[in-house]
Amino acid sequence: MTPEQYITDNEDLNNDKPTINEAIITANQPQRLRLVFSKKEIIKYIGHLDLMLAWERSLRRARLPLAYSKGFNARPKIQTAFSLPLGTIGTAEILDIILTEPVDLATAKEQISQALPVGIGIHAIEEVPLKAPHLENLLRQAEYLVTVETELSAEVLNERISSLLAATEIWQIRERKQKSENINLRPWLHELTLTNWTPGEAQLSMRLTAGQFGNLRPIDVLQALNLHENWYGIERRQLIFEAEASQSL
Numbered sequence: 001m002t003p004e005q006y007i008t009d010n011e012d013l014n015n016d017k018p019t020i021n022e023a024i025i026t027a028n029q030p031q032r033l034r035l036v037f038s039k040k041e042i043i044k045y046i047g048h049l050d051l052m053l054a055w056e057r058s059l060r061r062a063r064l065p066l067a068y069s070k071g072f073n074a075r076p077k078i079q080t081a082f083s084l085p086l087g088t089i090g091t092a093e094i095l096d097i098i099l100t101e102p103v104d105l106a107t108a109k110e111q112i113s114q115a116l117p118v119g120i121g122i123h124a125i126e127e128v129p130l131k132a133p134h135l136e137n138l139l140r141q142a143e144y145l146v147t148v149e150t151e152l153s154a155e156v157l158n159e160r161i162s163s164l165l166a167a168t169e170i171w172q173i174r175e176r177k178q179k180s181e182n183i184n185l186r187p188w189l190h191e192l193t194l195t196n197w198t199p200g201e202a203q204l205s206m207r208l209t210a211g212q213f214g215n216l217r218p219i220d221v222l223q224a225l226n227l228h229e230n231w232y233g234i235e236r237r238q239l240i241f242e243a244e245a246s247q248s249l
Contacts, residue, residue, distance in 0.1 A: 028101070029101070029102060030067060030098060030099060030100055030101070030130055031098070031099045031101065031102040031103065031127060031130070032096060032097070032098050032099075032127065032128050032129065032130045032132065033096070033097050033099065033103075033105075033108070033125055033126070033127055033128070034094060034095070034096050034125070034126050034127075034128045035094070035095045035096075035097065035112070035122055035124070035125050036092055036093070036094055036122070036123045036124040036125075037093050037094075037095060037120060037121060037122045037123060038089075038090060038091045038092070038093065038120065038121045038123065039051065039084055039089055039090045039093060039119065039120060040089060040119045040120070040121065041089055042118060042119045043118075043119030043120070044086075044087050044088060044089045045086060045087060046119070047086055048080075048083040048084065048086075051084075051120075052078065052080070054117055054120065055078060055095065055120075056075075056076050056078065058112065058115040058116045058117065058120070059076065059078070059097065059112065059115070060076075061115035062108070062111040062112045062114070062115040063111060064097070064099060064103060064108060064111070064112075065099050065100045065101045065103070066078075066097065066098070066099060066100070067098040067099060067100045076097070077097065077098035078095060078096065078097045078098075079095070079096050079134065079135070079136075080093065080094065080095050080096075080135075081093070081094040081095075081096075081135035081136055081139055081239050082135075082136060082139055082142065082210060082211065082239055084236060085217070085234075087234070088234045088235070088236055089233075089234070089235050089236070090235070090236040091235060091236070091237055092123070092236075092237060092238050092239065093236070093239070094135060094239055096128070096134075096135060098130075102127075105125050105126065105127065108125060109122060109124075109125045112125070135239075135241065136211065136212065137212065138241040138242045139210055139211035139212070139239060139240075139241055139242075140209070140210070140211055140213070140240055140241060140242055141190060141207055141208060141209055141210055141211075141239075141240040142207075142208055142210040142236055142238065142239055142240065143205070143206065143207050143208075143236070143237045143238040143240065144205070144206045144207075144208065144218045144234055144235065144236050144237065145195070145203060145204070145205055145206075145234075145235045145237055146203065146204045146205075146206060146218050146221075146222065146232055146233070146234050146235075147201065147202075147203050147232060147233045147235075148201070148202055148203075148204065148222060148227050148230050148231070148232040148233075149200060149201055149230045149231045149232070150200070150201070150202050150227060150230055151200065152202070153197075154194060154197040154202070157194050157197065157202055157225075158194055160225050160226070161192050161193070161194060161204075161225070164189070164192065164221075164224055164225065165189070165192060167186060168186060169184050169186050170184060170185045170186040170189065170224050171183070171184055171185075172185055172220060172223065172224070185216055185220055185224070187209070187214075188208060188209035188214045188215075188216035189206075189208060189209075189216060189221065190207040190208065190209070191205065191206065191207035192204065192205070192206055192207075192221065193205045204221075206218055206221055207240075208221070210239070210240075218232075218234050219232075219234075
């Protein structure tokens with residue numbers, strides 16, 4: 001499936017204009033909603049910008065009273081907590097949207113679910129304070145499940161994991177602004193366990209720093225384990241924010 005096919009698939013252009021639905025409660029108070037959604041395997045190679053465009057059009061088809069930014073190129077006020085890398089699936093991604101008027105949450109969830117294209121699923125919806133901090137400013141960590149092909153035994157994998165966790169430094173070279181930097185990634189690695197092993201395949205659970213204070217990628221961990229040249233698949237299972245991260249220390 002190409003990005004162009006994904007964006008235009010099953011789209012009714014005549015229904016793309018935002019209108020007020022019967023479910024909207026008459027009021028002048030704006031409302032901020034937080035959606036928990038999944039980006040599934042079938043669309044894992046759809047980029048972030050195309051994903052956001054699909055969300056924008058789905059929310060319009062759902063007849064929600066979206067609030068728009070000001071200016072010549074006004075856009076709906078929607079924002080994800082942390083964009084997914086290309087090729088990664090997510091089972092608990094978070095999206096905030098701003099509405100001009102309050103809506104009934106159960107009805108809104110049903111309307112959104114019906115409007116979403118194949119590959120996106122909505123799991124939960126809740127109202128949050130309108131002036132709550134942006135999620136990207138509160139994000140601290142992320143949990144991943146990584147499936148990797150390997151001929152190594154479970155014993156050897158556990159030895160490598162133990163050695164990595166026992167290390168005080170994990171140095172890797174990263175390219176930043178056309179410059180090579182040697183970075184110690186160890187402070188960003190919080191948890192790493194072998195959760196499942198079968199001959200030829202292993203699953204690793206990772207809890208890594210994410211957000212504005214650092215970003216450790218699963219591929220960096222695979223590189224440190226000398227598994228990065230093998231086939232692998234990445235699933236982001238949870239985003240962890242400031243208060244939750246403090247509780248886990």
